[in-house]
Amino acid sequence: MTEFTHINSxxxxxxxxxxxxxxxxxxARAEAFVTMSPDTLNMIISGRHHKGDxxxxxxxxxxxxxxxxxELIPLCHPLLLAKVEVSLTALPESNRVRIESLCKLSGKTGVEMEALTAASVAALTIYDMCKAVQKDMIISDIRLLEKSGGKSGHFIAEK
Incomplete structure (x- = not known):
């Protein structure tokens, strides 16, 4: 097992x-899911949500x-991100929304935390916008899907 890098001697x-x-x-790519009632998901998909898109x-x-x-994670470096992409997919068969983020740069440190933060905050924003109609939504399965570059090489999460 490798050593913790954020702990000194x-x-x-x-x-x-x-x-x-x-x-x-x-x-780096990350994902998160928000599970909700069929009515709440339908309201989002159909554009009938009173707060907008x-x-x-x-x-x-x-x-x-x-x-x-x-600014949020104490030991993270400030990075000059070259690309940030967040995609959201409605999954009516499971009453969920899947969020996937992609972060990319040319630099000296990885972007895993940026991708995870993007997916997490997008999920929290869905919750915030929909909490007036449903308070028991579940945010789950936030995880790193893939990372490349740097000394540790390429990582792909198991399905």
Whole structure:
């Protein structure tokens, strides 16, 4: 098992020094799900939600969140993201919305946390916009799907 990189020799949390690392193209994808009632999902899909376009708002929120991850997660580096994409897919057969995020840059550190933050905040935004009509929605299965670049190489989550 590899060592924790955010713990120094004294056992204290610290920000990893990436100044010696080589720049490389780094990319990460993450997903999250929001489960809701068929009525709530139908309201979103049909555009009848009184707050407007839920998916468009969640998409923008996810993009903004990725760009601000370093302000939210204490030991994350501020990154110059080259691309952030958030896609939302209604899954009526399971009464869920699937959110997938993609973050990409050329830099010295990975973008996994940015992708995870984008998916998470997009899910939270769906909850926020729909809580007036349903309070028992479930946000679940937030996970890293894939990452590439850097010393640790390519990772793909099992299905």
């Amino acid at each position: 004294n056992g204290e949390a610290n920000m990893v020094d990436v100044s010696h690392k080589q720049e490389s193209v780094r990319e 839920v998916f468009a708002t969640a998409r923008i929120a996810g993009i903004q969140a990725a760009k601000r991850t370093w």
